[in-house]
Amino acid sequence: MLFIQRRAPGGAQSNVITVREIAQQPQTPQTVTACSIAHLAAGEAIAIAAYLDSGAKAPYSVLEGGTVGSLTAAMVAPSASFAAPSTQLVDADSWADGEHLDAETMTRRITQPLSLLYNPPRFAARSLAPYSAASGQRRLVPWRANAIEESGGWVTDGTAFTVPASGLYWVSLCAATMRTGPQGDFGSYQMNVLHNGEVVSLHQRQNTRADYQSSIAATDLIYLSVGDRISVEVLGTGTGLTWTAPSDDESTRWGTLAAIMLGTSANGMEG
Known part of the structure; x- marks a missing residue:
């Protein structure tokens, strides 16, 4: 498991996002990716923390050098808080x-x-709500109402977020799903970003362990018009499997869907 954590000047720490991945082969490097949009105050710090599953049979180590690891951040907009008026x-x-x-x-x-x-206009949903989907069933991912921040007039029905102003947006997704049912080398899942109900960004991973959550992280640039809707669907495969939201609270942060406007545009990506 990998955490992006925030530390206040007084030392208190909280999770920005959590991801989890299965390491399949010994002596083989494996990458884990996490991404999110968050408000950071002056004096706060961000860092990466790792937790090794208690079931691991061999020690892990972090690779050094090259491009095997990075931590980056960029200010998109100065603001008193994430939900301050845009x-x-x-x-x-x-x-x-x-x-x-x-x-x-x-x-x-x-x-x-x-x-x-x-x-600029922005929103972030920072906690998955419970859901369950059988393999082969497309399911819109729901978000907890008490963990949604927005500025600019975003409206949501709990799964889709309606755009308040036209422009070019950076969309960030980081979410986990749990596989339940028989264990085996079958079973994969997708976490897809939807634009007005159509797949605009597809991301697929494999999960071979029963009752184990694993994560997908993705970012994309999308032109959105007023009234457009952004949502996420989960789609699992495999016989006899069910895909559910991990047990979640606002301190763990297994899932985040966020978007922020990077620039206004007259009529599209080429505007």
Whole structure:
């Protein structure tokens, strides 16, 4: 298991996201990926922590050098909190030939259309709600209402999130599912990002152990229009298997679906 953790200046730690993977072969490097969108305050720290399953029969070690490991973060927008009010989109004023502009008007015309980029629409669902799906059954992933943050006017029915403003968005998914039923070398699952109910980003993994949760992490750039919906579906395979949400609470954070606007666009990715 791998955790991205946040540490407050006073030393208190909390999980941003948790992932879990099965190591199949000895002496073989294996990568684990986690990703999320979170609000960090000045003075807080982030770090990676690892936990080795008690059933492991051999010691693990972290590889060094090269590109086998990385921890990266980038500020997308300064904000007092994740749910602080976002800035509304302001259209640019018209410019007329020969028009005289004082300093205040010039500053306003330049900065107002860019203000949305400093405090853009965003949401994050940070805890999976219970669900159960038989193999071969597509199931929308539900999210706990008390673990949803949003700014900008996002609306959700518990599974899909409706976009409040058109633009180019960075979408981040990190979620686990648990396989129950017979154990064996069969059984895989998908965690797919849906745009208006259609698969826009497909991600598939294998899980060979019964009653064991494993994770998928993914990011994507998607142009979203006002009224579009973003959701996630789980689809498992294998005979006699059931795929369920892991036992979850807000401290473990087995799942996160989040999106934040990176830029406004007139009509699409090419706008």
